[in-house]
Amino acid sequence: MTxxxxxxxxxxxxxxxxxxxxxxxxxxxxxVLDQTAFYPSAGGQPNDLGSLNGVNVIDVIERxxxxxxxxxxxxxxxxxxxxxxDGARRVDHMQQHSGQHVLSQAFVTTAELDTLxxxxxxxxxxxxxxxxxxxPAAVERAEDAANQIVFEDRPLIVRELTDAEVACLPLRxxxxxxxxxxxxxxxGFDWSACGGTHVRSSAQIGMIKVTRTEKRGNTTRIYFRCxxxxxxxxxxxxxxxxxxxESFRMSRAEILPAIDRLRxxxxxxxxxxxxxxxxxxxxxAQELLREHTGVIVKSFDARFARDANSLKFMAKRLTSGPGxxxxxxxxxxxxxxxxxxxxxxxxxxxxxxxxxALNTLNSPAAKGGGSPEFAQGSxxxxxxxxxxxxxxxxVHELAKSG
Ligand SMILES: [Zn+2]
Numbered sequence: 001m002t003x004x005x006x007x008x009x010x011x012x013x014x015x016x017x018x019x020x021x022x023x024x025x026x027x028x029x030x031x032v033l034d035q036t037a038f039y040p041s042a043g044g045q046p047n048d049l050g051s052l053n054g055v056n057v058i059d060v061i062e063r064x065x066x067x068x069x070x071x072x073x074x075x076x077x078x079x080x081x082x083x084x085x086d087g088a089r090r091v092d093h094m095q096q097h098s099g100q101h102v103l104s105q106a107f108v109t110t111a112e113l114d115t116l117x118x119x120x121x122x123x124x125x126x127x128x129x130x131x132x133x134x135x136p137a138a139v140e141r142a143e144d145a146a147n148q149i150v151f152e153d154r155p156l157i158v159r160e161l162t163d164a165e166v167a168c169l170p171l172r173x174x175x176x177x178x179x180x181x182x183x184x185x186x187x188g189f190d191w192s193a194c195g196g197t198h199v200r201s202s203a204q205i206g207m208i209k210v211t212r213t214e215k216r217g218n219t220t221r222i223y224f225r226c227x228x229x230x231x232x233x234x235x236x237x238x239x240x241x242x243x244x245x246e247s248f249r250m251s252r253a254e255i256l257p258a259i260d261r262l263r264x265x266x267x268x269x270x271x272x273x274x275x276x277x278x279x280x281x282x283x284x285a286q287e288l289l290r291e292h293t294g295v296i297v298k299s300f301d302a303r304f305a306r307d308a309n310s311l312k313f314m315a316k317r318l319t320s321g322p323g324x325x326x327x328x329x330x331x332x333x334x335x336x337x338x339x340x341x342x343x344x345x346x347x348x349x350x351x352x353x354x355x356x357a358l359n360t361l362n363s364p365a366a367k368g369g370g371s372p373e374f375a376q377g378s379x380x381x382x383x384x385x386x387x388x389x390x391x392x393x394x395v396h397e398l399a400k401s402g
Contacts, residue, residue: 002068003035007158007182010094010197012037013087019079025061029075032067037085040068044118045097045196050085053078090197092228096120098156098186098198099146099205099226100127105172105190106146107222111138114172116219124211124223134220139210146208153203154187166193206230281310285317289324295398296326299391301384305332311339312376319343319374325350325398329391336361336381336390341374348398351375357394361386 002020005012014037021032031052040062041047047060052070059071097120104115104127113129160180161169175181175193184194186202199205206227214221225233244255288296296318300306306314311328318326319341325348328339338357340350354375358366361379368377381387 001066002033004068005035005037006039006197007195009037010090010199011087013085013090014082016080016082019076019081021067022076023069025059025069025071028058028071028073030069030071031076031081032063032069033081033083036068036070037083038068038070039090039093039197043194043196044100044120045093046120046122048085048090048093050083052076052081052083057083091199093120094197094199095205095227096125096225096229097196098202099208099224100125101184101190101192101194101198102149102186102202102205103127103142103146103208103210103222103224104192105186106142106149108172110141110145123229125225125229127222127224128216128219129222130218131220132215132218134213134222139213139222143208143210149186149189150202150205150208153201154189155201156198157185157187158198159183159185207234209233277310278313281313282317285314288314288318289321294323294325295395296324296328297391297395298326298328299388300328300330301332301387306330306337308337308339308376308378311337315339315341315374315376319346327353327391327394327398329387331381331384331387334380334382335378336387337376337378338368338390338394339376340370340394342372344373348372348401353394353397356397357390360390360393 005015015035017033017035019031020034023030023032038050038057038060039045039048040060042062050057052072053076055076056073057070058073061069061071063069100118100120104118107113107115107129113131116128116130118127119125160182162180163178166175166181166183169183169191171191171193173192177193181193182195183191184196184198185191207230208224208226209230210222210224211233212223214223241252245252248255248258250258288298311330315326315328318324322343322345325342325346326340330337338354340354342348342350349372351370351372354368354370354377358368358377358379361381363380366377366379368375370376381390
């Protein structure tokens with residue numbers, strides 16, 4: 001079976017080995033070595049990357065028989081190989097993995113919550129806790145406890161022990177294997193059965209930072225970042241805060257109240273604007289009623305264009321009294337809106353007029369409908385002339401029938 005060099009030295013970036021088996025994994029060349037420092041995807045920790053004799057290792061798989069398979073970007077024509085691990089990637093994984101052990105134990109000591117599942121992602125890491133409600137204060141207590149362990153620079157000790165020896169240890173979770181069991185201890189704080197790679201001391205984890213929590217049924221998912229990832233995240237958030245401070249020309253403490261105030265102001269202004277618009281529409285409707293009797297034809301365009309709701313409001317207002325037929329059109333953004341209505345005492349069928357008018361737009365995208373009393377629709381109108389032609393056709397049709 002492949003000798004796993006990373007188990008004895010998790011900072012071993014270079015090694016030599018003999019090729020024991022060359023094979024093919026889904027059309028890619030692959031090799032099994034007599035010994036390797038490459039960590040395979042296992043136990044929630046992602047695999048290493050690197051190279052063998054300069055050929056990129058693109059995946060590392062733990063086979064069912066316990067052998068470690070290195071999947072390669074190109075065939076390897078050699079018996080003796082020298083391997084090189086992407087150390088930065090491995091250190092990142094070790095910071096997250098060791099940090100997870102510490103954080104999991106911190107949730108046990110501060111909240112009596114055992115970790116149900118863990119995941120070390122390419123960006124975020126998570127651990128799931130058996131509680132649907134976790135207050136921000138409870139999360140901070142665990143975070144403080146975890147970082148206290150970091151500050152104390154406690155050694156991480158890796159040992160292979162027998163079942164009997166393991167039975168005497170306060171393990172966070174019972175081991176899944178028997179026989180010789182690999183125990184990772186954060187000195188005096190946490191004991192876990194784990195096959196992963198770990199930093200040498202808690203200080204090498206760097207900061208352990210919970211970034212958010214998410215309620216999932218009866219559990220809570222804790223998102224966290226450790227070490228270099230926590231630094232990168234802090235840097236990005238700091239740049240965001242600095243940009244906000246610069247843009248608002250305010251202090252850090254003033255930003256949130258200022259955003260709240262802006263949101264309230266925008267809401268009040270939207271309300272005021274809507275009220276002003278309806279007052280204006282009312283005024284326009286009164287003006288049209290003063291100037292015309294019987295049939296009122298009006299088209300709005302360019303900067304005086306009206307949206308469908310405004311047209312509807314105006315058509316209803318114009319026909320609220322007796323004896324009026326209102327044919328309204330608005331043209332904006334390459335689209336014509338038509339809104340036809342009549343008073344209750346007028347006999348015209350405005351839905352029929354609308355169908356005819358929409359037909360003149362000559363497009364399957366022209367759609368609309370309504371009742372004999374009120375109908376509206378719209379369709380593509382590349383210019384003001386085509387919108388006007390649609391309205392004119394309705395006026396013409398109305399004159400014919402009258
Ligand atoms: Zn582990």
